Amino acid sequence: MASESCIVVGAGISGLLAARELRDAGWRVTVLDKGRGVGGRMATRRIGGAGFDHGAQFFTVRGDRFENLVNGWLEEGAAAEWSRGFADARGVANPDGHPRYRGSEGMTSIPKHLAASLDVRTGERVTRVDRTDDGWAVACESGGSASGGALLLTAPVPQSLALAESGNHALPRGVRQQLAGVSYDPCLALMALLDGPSPVPEPGGVQIKGEPLDWIGDNATKGISDRPALTIHAGPQWSRAHYDDEEADVTRALLDLAGEQLGADLVSSALETSLARWRYSWVTSSHEESCLVASEEPPLVFCGDGFGQPKVEGAALSGLAAADRLLGREAY
Template sequence: MNSCVIIGAGLSGLIAARTLQNAGITVTVLEREQKVGGRMRTDRVQNGVFDHGAQFFTVRSERFEEIAQTWLSAGVAQEWTRGFADATGEQHEDGHPRYKGTRGMTAVAEYLAQDLDIRTGLEVKELHENGQSWEILAGDSNYAADALVLTAPAPAALALVDSNGISLPSKAREALQSISYQPCIAVMALLDGPGEVPEPGGVQVGGDPLFWVADNHQKGISEVPAVTIHAGPEWSREHAHSEDAKVSDLLLREAKDYLGTSVKATAVYRWQYSMPASPYEEQFVYAEGPPPLIFCGDAYAGPKVEGATLSGLAAAEKLLEAR
């Protein structure tokens, strides 16, 4: 293997890309969105800055601890808190750090993206395999590679493979088919004055319709009061096709006690694939080929930021070992 194309510049794709590039492989990352980070996403509404995908990350394994330490040392991540309030206002300090991106969660992804060949704004719709290598069409360009890494959430990854008639070993297909995700509707609300989200700027309501509320100003990433509201999975499913105005009205009403002031502007973002509801027990799904194809991301052997990072790393190591 001399070359690899990675579909997706979320955490798993970026970590896989760095690992392969460090081992001397020529890597190209193709990303549908205009920026890197995937679900580690920081966006603006006017002068407000909002994390509206992943809110923070925790560290459980030694392997991830080592990686997270490099982000902390580079200054792109820092500790936010050791616990949040619940819906009753009770604080839950448990001694375990929750980390944030220093300038928002995307900052970590931007740091990982340095020195990589990443083409943004390119959605991959066409894949071909010709016995020994992959041909990937995105935008007006063709990319050839000896190996392919697919980091899109499993249902989307499987749809891409199937729509191109790529055959998969039955074990790999069954594994991918077993993975499902919860949706999450996010509302970003730019406030007229200080909000009333309790310290340290996040409330784990944990319910439906209201799942999480965070004040990005208290979090330290927005100069002005900017509140992120996440709906629970049931409500998000129920309102998958409701109009943005309706969705934001309903959620702002639910969250009114945390806002405490008027709202200047809102934006709605719909995460069709937010968190894995039924993850797979191994760190990746591998189709040996030739040419090899490997699926990785947060649905494989551990969810969230930590799971996605370790899955991307394990997928790259598998390709290197198999070459």
């Protein structure tokens, strides 16, 4: 595969890392993302002067390739070590010696750092993909468009799959079947600005990994907020059951549940709240390869956390693998 130019749909960690590899190899790369900013599920928001990570809370490192990247981010000031373990569901500290990392000013610090030297266009929702004589053309809701020899789709797979077949291109049936097998859990994520310090124990996270709550984090103790700011993640079953409920009802329920967990009245101490509904959060069934080449000529590649390993590390490795394939490099 040699195309020299590529459209990357999605400025999450996978798309940005792929884009940088291609750009470094001399390709012309255009990254399009529907979000207001970059980062996708590595998401940080400001509410009432407080900072909230409301998607991914931290990441870990398993393999050498990702470790090299993370060491670079640490040196360049984009990432920081947060802790070596969190409190468990009983609130008991549970250090295990393995570093958990965060972005220096929130999780988006890393994608922002990666995007700085790339042609990234945010606020551009791609709505149609067409095959052309010399590659691919995409059209955006805004009326904008882009073209390139290769196309890399990095959104959660159900979204990428719909996009790939939105125009004149039909995926081979086998490819469509493989992609249709990738699935995700939803996650309801509540952000709550509090009127005083939170009862979340040091180092600022209770990792419940269950139902009805999965996680309660304090972004101030985490070091990314000047004001007490909780992130509460519902578990997958609870999120699925309440995904379309009214925001006020979900907010009240999650404050009650987290308050019970922490032994505090969070309903009274919440000054401001905001609810994020992640339709695709954690991967529940992934594709076994680290990316999927749906067309060799012109190249069409799918990548992201639905391929190979899950989580931030898996998404990063998938983006790198997609770039390897497009550049005709041996897998790392």
